[in-house]
Amino acid sequence: MMNLEVAKKLLQTGIENAKEMGKVCSIALVDENGWLVALYRMDGAPIPTAEIARDKAWTAAVFRRPSSEVSAYGDPGAPGFGLNVQNWNDRLTTIPGGLPIWDGDLMIGAIGACGGTPEDDVFLCQKIIEEINSRQDNFRL
Amino acid sequence: MNQLTLEQALKMIEAAERWARDIAESPCSIAVVDKAGAAIAVHRMDGAGMATTDIAIEKAWTAVAFKMPTLMGSRWLDPRNIGKLLGDHAMGMIGRGKGRLCFIPGGIPVTNEENEVIGAIGCSGVPSGVGDISDTSVSQAGVTALYE
Numbered sequence: 001m002m003n004l005e006v007a008k009k010l011l012q013t014g015i016e017n018a019k020e021m022g023k024v025c026s027i028a029l030v031d032e033n034g035w036l037v038a039l040y041r042m043d044g045a046p047i048p049t050a051e052i053a054r055d056k057a058w059t060a061a062v063f064r065r066p067s068s069e070v071s072a073y074g075d076p077g078a079p080g081f082g083l084n085v086q087n088w089n090d091r092l093t094t095i096p097g098g099l100p101i102w103d104g105d106l107m108i109g110a111i112g113a114c115g116g117t118p119e120d121d122v123f124l125c126q127k128i129i130e131e132i133n134s135r136q137d138n139f140r141l
Numbered sequence: 142m143n144q145l146t147l148e149q150a151l152k153m154i155e156a157a158e159r160w161a162r163d164i165a166e167s168p169c170s171i172a173v174v175d176k177a178g179a180a181i182a183v184h185r186m187d188g189a190g191m192a193t194t195d196i197a198i199e200k201a202w203t204a205v206a207f208k209m210p211t212l213m214g215s216r217w218l219d220p221r222n223i224g225k226l227l228g229d230h231a232m233g234m235i236g237r238g239k240g241r242l243c244f245i246p247g248g249i250p251v252t253n254e255e256n257e258v259i260g261a262i263g264c265s266g267v268p269s270g271v272g273d274i275s276d277t278s279v280s281q282a283g284v285t286a287l288y289e
Contacts, residue, residue: 041179
């Protein structure tokens with residue numbers, strides 16, 4: 001289950017990694033239903049990055065897949081064609097940089113980052129999840 | 142001190158959270174915004190309602206926008222005060238600011254040494270808005286921590 005303890009760990013890791021990469025960014029963390037648990041905007045990060053990070057995390061959480069993969073619904077041959085342009089809660093985005101967080105088979109939340117190029121954002125999210133997965137007890141506080 | 146940093150924002154939130162957990166004993170959301178009213182850091186404590194994050198941000202935004210605690214503005218919207226403070230127009234505050242204006246008590250602006258507003262903190266989730274155990278007192282705990 002997502003809780004604030006986990007969220008804080010994940011975001012602190014994210015901020016440290018972003019500093020190492022020399023990026024300023026916003027990182028948002030949502031629970032399994034897409035609702036915000038914690039959000040940090042680093043000093044100097046542009047104002048819209050906070051909302052975009054949250055949107056990415058929301059998209060990853062409700063679709064249970066990376067936000068970049070949601071754009072696959074733009075393919076007329078795909079099942080669910082057009083899902084990517086529905087205005088869900090004003091939050092849906094197909095910009096890469098939102099990843100769901102899995103604890104085994106259970107999705108416990110999602111993380112979204114915004115501030116660098118899409119590749120940087122995805123890399124940052126992956127770093128955060130890797131770091132947290134490397135700790136054994138992290139989701140069972 | 143010209144603007145709030147993430148570090149300062151987290152310091153405020155930690156203190157407010159401690160207050161909410163130990164004294165108010167009520168899970169809530171706490172948000173800190175900069176002088177543009179944009180969120181710097183937001184925390185939703187375990188057990189706090191899912192809508193409280195947005196309300197906390199809106200309270201903080203309103204505190205910056207009006208440069209005063211939302212507690213003061215809430216009096217404008219009190220129907221008992223119609224005709225006393227700003228006349229009937231006070232109720233027109235409802236729904237302004239593209240829906241972000243929120244005059245529920247719980248947002249407090251943060252000022253620097255020159256008395257300029259450099260940000261605000263907002264809290265939502267404690268059952269009461271005003272009083273000893275309230276959103277306002279949780280926010281106040283955060284503001285106090287910044288100046289320590």
